[in-house]
Amino acid sequence: MERIDPSQARDHLEMVNRILAESQQRLCAGGEYFVVWGVGSAYVTILFQLADNGLVPGAALWSVPAVLVLCAIFSIYRSRATRATLARSSLLQREFFNVLWLTIGLAFLTNVAAYRIFAGVAGAAIWSLAETIVLLYIGMHGNRRAQIAGVVVLASLIAANFAAPSVSGYVLGAGMLAGYAGFGIAELLAGD
């Protein structure tokens, strides 16, 4: 049986501590998902408001399912491609994607399956809430941009509550663009 002396034990523990300290990562969010879903959700929200105000024909709403399906296809394709080529894939990253899929997936399902309860602007507000949860979750792991973006989306939700019914959808859409898509662009530009 091999033996180890105290100086070797110290040496081994120091190496372990160094490796663990170096592997403490910030959450890498993947900016492209945020750009796609931010623009997609804002498009749907603003389109509903435009249709509600009689500024676009009701037939334009048929583009909504197509946009959402395109966003979902992009996300699935991108996550599979990224996962296969990553040299390192952290446990934190996996947990983040679980939160992302669960939150956005539930918002999607709620919009489709409970559209009578969350009709009109309430359906859009569900998206704002889901996006706020995702952003603040990333923010909790030390990403300052995500904290700010989460506050922007949350502020748009509160502002929309007090805005006139004819503009509340625009306010929510602006929050999605500035907060969610804006965060994605900031992440892509930062390169992490």
Add this chain to the structure above:
Amino acid sequence: MDELLLSKVRLGVVAELLNFDWIAFSELARSLDVSNGNLGAHLGKLVDAGYVDEEKSFVKRRPLTRYRLTKRGREAFSAHVSQLQSLLQSANS
């Protein structure tokens, strides 16, 4: 004391894998600064012991081998580090 983890390279591999879901072979070799042959031999022992899972695939026609820590490996690492700390404490007292 876990004899498998008395090797500094194998202990380093397990520590590297601790916070990650998967790490590619090339990335492990770069992080630990060991030769491919040396690392391959150590990883083989960890895989045989059930401490580490190995996955071989092809990405754009290039082979990719990735590793991740198993529950057994995680428990062994935790127990081994505790024993190292105890050894140090008893030496200091």
